[in-house]
Amino acid sequence: xxxxxHTYKNPSxxxxxxxxxxxxxxxxxxxxxxxxxxxxxGWTLPGGFLQMEETLQQVCNRIMRTKIGIxxxxxxxxxxxxxxxxDPRGRVISIAHYTLINPERFEIIAGKMANDxxxxxxxxxxxxxxxxTEIFRQASQRLKSKILYHxxxxxxxxxxxxMTELQAxxxxxxxxxxxxxxxxxxxxxxxxILLTGSxxxxxxxxxxxxxxxxxxxxxxxxxxxxxSPQ
Amino acid sequence: xxxxxHTYKNPSxxxxxxxxxxxxxxxxxxxxxxxxxxxxxGWTLPGGFLQMEETLQQVCNRIMRTKIGIxxxxxxxxxxxxxxxxDPRGRVISIAHYTLINPERFEIIAGKMANDxxxxxxxxxxxxxxxxTEIFRQASQRLKSKILYHxxxxxxxxxxxxMTELQAxxxxxxxxxxxxxxxxxxxxxxxxILLTGSxxxxxxxxxxxxxxxxxxxxxxxxxxxxxSPQ
DNA sequence: GCAAAAGTGTTGGCCGTACACCCATGA
DNA sequence: TCATGGGTGTACGGCCAACACTTTTGC
Numbered sequence: 001x002x003x004x005x006h007t008y009k010n011p012s013x014x015x016x017x018x019x020x021x022x023x024x025x026x027x028x029x030x031x032x033x034x035x036x037x038x039x040x041x042g043w044t045l046p047g048g049f050l051q052m053e054e055t056l057q058q059v060c061n062r063i064m065r066t067k068i069g070i071x072x073x074x075x076x077x078x079x080x081x082x083x084x085x086x087d088p089r090g091r092v093i094s095i096a097h098y099t100l101i102n103p104e105r106f107e108i109i110a111g112k113m114a115n116d117x118x119x120x121x122x123x124x125x126x127x128x129x130x131x132x133t134e135i136f137r138q139a140s141q142r143l144k145s146k147i148l149y150h151x152x153x154x155x156x157x158x159x160x161x162x163m164t165e166l167q168a169x170x171x172x173x174x175x176x177x178x179x180x181x182x183x184x185x186x187x188x189x190x191x192x193i194l195l196t197g198s199x200x201x202x203x204x205x206x207x208x209x210x211x212x213x214x215x216x217x218x219x220x221x222x223x224x225x226x227x228s229p230q
Numbered sequence: 231x232x233x234x235x236h237t238y239k240n241p242s243x244x245x246x247x248x249x250x251x252x253x254x255x256x257x258x259x260x261x262x263x264x265x266x267x268x269x270x271x272g273w274t275l276p277g278g279f280l281q282m283e284e285t286l287q288q289v290c291n292r293i294m295r296t297k298i299g300i301x302x303x304x305x306x307x308x309x310x311x312x313x314x315x316x317d318p319r320g321r322v323i324s325i326a327h328y329t330l331i332n333p334e335r336f337e338i339i340a341g342k343m344a345n346d347x348x349x350x351x352x353x354x355x356x357x358x359x360x361x362x363t364e365i366f367r368q369a370s371q372r373l374k375s376k377i378l379y380h381x382x383x384x385x386x387x388x389x390x391x392x393m394t395e396l397q398a399x400x401x402x403x404x405x406x407x408x409x410x411x412x413x414x415x416x417x418x419x420x421x422x423i424l425l426t427g428s429x430x431x432x433x434x435x436x437x438x439x440x441x442x443x444x445x446x447x448x449x450x451x452x453x454x455x456x457x458s459p460q
Numbered sequence: 461g462c463a464a465a466a467g468t469g470t471t472g473g474c475c476g477t478a479c480a481c482c483c484a485t486g487a
Numbered sequence: 488t489c490a491t492g493g494g495t496g497t498a499c500g501g502c503c504a505a506c507a508c509t510t511t512t513g514c
Contacts, residue, residue, distance in 0.1 A: 009282050010240045013323060052239050052321055056312045080310055080325050082286045091282055093243060095310050095325075164493075181495080182477065205492040206484035229478075394466075411468080412504065435465040436511035459505075467510070474503085483494070 011091040015059045016047035016132065018078070018098040018139035019068070021119060022156035025168045028103075028119040029136060030068065031128070035116065038088045039129030043120075045136065047094065060097050068117060070106040073099040074155040076146070078139055086131045094130075098139040100155035147173050148224045151192040154213050160196050162208040163187070176228040183226070190222040241321040245289045246277035246362065248308070248328040248369035249298070251349060252386040255398045258333075258349040259366060260298065261358070265346065268318045269359030275366065276347075277324065290327050298347060300336040303329040304385040306376070308369055316361045324360075328369040330385035377403050378454045381422040384443050390426050392438040393417070406458040413456070420452040 019030035031043040048063045050056070061071040078096040086092065103119070120126065125136060146152055153161070153169055167183045187193060194214050199207040249260035261273040278293045280286070291301040308326040316322065333349070350356065355366060376382060383391070383399055397413045417423060424444045429437040 010243055011280060011282060012240055013243060050241060050323075052241060053314065055314060056310065056323075077310060080286065080307060084283065084285060093280075093286075093325075095323075162493085179478070180493085181479085184494085186476090203492085204486055205490085206494080208493055225476075227477085392466090409504070409506090410466085411506085414467085415503090433465080434513050435463085436467080438466055455503080457504080462514085463512100465510100465512085467508105469508080470506085472503105472505090474501105476499105476501090478499085479497085481494105481496080483492105485491090485493100487489090 011093050013050040014047055014087075014092050014094045015050060015056060015063065016045045016081075016094045016096045016130075016135055017060060017063055018045060018096065018136055019064070020098060020100050020122075020139075020143065020156070021103040022100075022169060022172070023103045023119070025172060027122045027172045029122055029125060031118055031120050031125075032067065033116045033118070034129065042129045043126050044129040045096075045132045046117075056095060056097070060099070064099070068106075070101065073101055075099050076142070078135070078142060081131055081135060083131060094135075096135045096139070098143065100143075100152065102156055102158065104158070144174055148226065149221050151190075151213060151217075151220070160198070160210040160212050162200055162210060164208060166193070166211070170226065174226065176226075178226055179229050186224055186226065190224060192217050192220075192222070241323050243280040244277055244317075244322050244324045245280060245286060245293065246275045246311075246324045246326045246360075246365055247290060247293055248275060248326065248366055249294070250328060250330050250352075250369075250373065250386070251333040252330075252399060252402070253333045253349070255402060257352045257402045259352055259355060261348055261350050261355075262297065263346045263348070264359065272359045273350075273356050274359040275326075275362045286325060286327070290329070294329070298336075300331065303331055305329050306372070308365070308372060311361055311365060313361060324365075326365045326369070328373065330373075330382065332386055332388065334388070374404055378456065379451050381420075381443060381447075390428070390440040390442050392430055392440060394438060396423070396441070400456065404456065406456075408456055409459050416454055416456065420454060422447050422452070 017030075021028045021030065030046065032046045034040055034042055034044055046063050046067050048059055050059050054062070056077065057075060060073070060075050064073060065071045075097055076099075078098055081094045081096060084091060086094070122140060125133070127133065128136065143152070147170065152173070153166055156169060157165060163184055164180075166187065167178060167180065170183070171178055192214050193211045196210045196212050198210050200210055201207055251258050251260065260276065262276045264270055264272055264274055276293050276297045278289055280289050284292070286307065287305060290303070290305050294303060295301045305327055306329075308328055311324045311326060314321060316324070352370060355363070357363065358366065373382070377400065382403070383396055386399060387395065393414055394410075396417065397408060397410065400413070401408055422444050423441045426440045426442050428440050430440055431437055
């Protein structure tokens with residue numbers, strides 16, 4: 001082994017997670033209430049330190065498993081945050097990621113952690129510890145641009161969904177309103193959803209078509225050109 | 231300090247740099263010929279380990295200063311590479327960055343390093359050590375998308391430049407050909423370059439206008455919609 | 461005057477926005 | 488049959504790709 005190797009101390013390596021959940025037409029983020037200093041009793045993003053043999057993906061899954069009880073998520077690396085004073089305990093570099101989950105598919109652990117973990121709507125995020133407010137801000141921005149060229153809804157919606165439900169997701173993430181008829185055309189042109197043939201029953205009005213994501217899609221990228229009316 | 235803190239060994243943290251240079255209408259990348267194992271006598275991206283008190287930007291500047299003799303660059307964080315076996319010497323996580331320089335503004339160090347550092351045109355990159363081929367590939371991709379919404383040319387061209395020179399840069403980075411007249415209109419509409427009033431002299435044909443980048447630009451983002459003819 | 465490159469203008473087609481109309485359902 | 492939301496179609500306008508013409512320079 002190279003003699004230069006591992007002879008000086010390294011900064012610690014951590015991962016912080018922005019966990020987006022979509023539920024009842026509202027986009028939320030999972031926050032952790034800290035029981036220890038620093039930022040005791042304050043809210044932060046869930047996170048953890050990287051062990052020697054772990055990959056980044058494995059750390060993310062471990063954090064989700066132990067703190068929230070789920071794993072195997074859609075995961076995207078966001079950015080590395082390296083300000084020397086970002087953690088008052090010492091030098092920690094954090095490689096932030098974000099994930100998308102459908103809260104209805106999982107029960108957020110109801111045990112000892114129940115009071116420590118909470119969903120916050122993205123427009124009601126409290127002041128966060130460390131530099132996590134900035135991390136959250138960047139994750140929101142990334143998600144907004146990602147949804148325009150990648151079928152993000154896969155992870156956030158149920159197996160089947162109506163066009164209106166899909167539109168509500170886009171309006172929520174992009175924080176704009178979209179013309180119903182133009183949205184339909186653009187999404188269908190993009191080609192990543194398919195008609196299932198069945199319809200959603202039990203509504204007051206006309207039963208809308210149910211769609212599903214096209215999992216066999218070759219080209220997983222497109223260019224949506226979505227804009228607000230007026 | 232938290233007792234949990236720093237009690238386990240951390241992976242090493244490194245930075246690898248994709249240094250893009252534009253010279254004589256050709257886009258190149260700076261590669262390093264390794265004198266030591268692993269990959270002795272092979273080509274790799276310049277890189278280095280993060281010291282305890284350094285920021286990522288400082289590491290990048292240190293690498294550039296010691297290996298190439300310049301610093302204070304346009305710098306953008308690319309991605310973190312974490313495959314456990316990516317470095318045969320041990321566990322190293324690399325936070326890759328890319329930079330843009332105008333080779334004419336600097337003299338690449340001519341001293342002891344002269345034989346170790348070399349420009350390679352982007353379409354003639356040899357097999358690289360570690361996972362650097364993948365890092366290079368991602369950097370190229372990022373640059374291609376970045377140039378469509380950010381005035382990248384700042385760093386790669388001279389203080390003043392002609393419209394044709396700017397177009398050649400775009401054609402080179404995007405690897406397409408662009409209609410001369412449509413390119414002019416789009417770039418001018420984007421609003422990030424200004425007429426200097428002077429013209430480039432000494433050419434065989436009509437002397438073209440010289441432009442400069444608008445450094446006082448408030449809105450530093452736009453949306454270029456550049457496409458190949460036919 | 462000629463060749464070559466640079467500056468300026470024009471047009472036709474396509475796409476995206478805006479908007480209208482009918483359909484299905486529950487009460 | 489009425490209210491409400493869902494499915495489908497259309498037309499106008501703006502923008503962009505394609506292309507033509509003039510201007511300037513060296514020889």
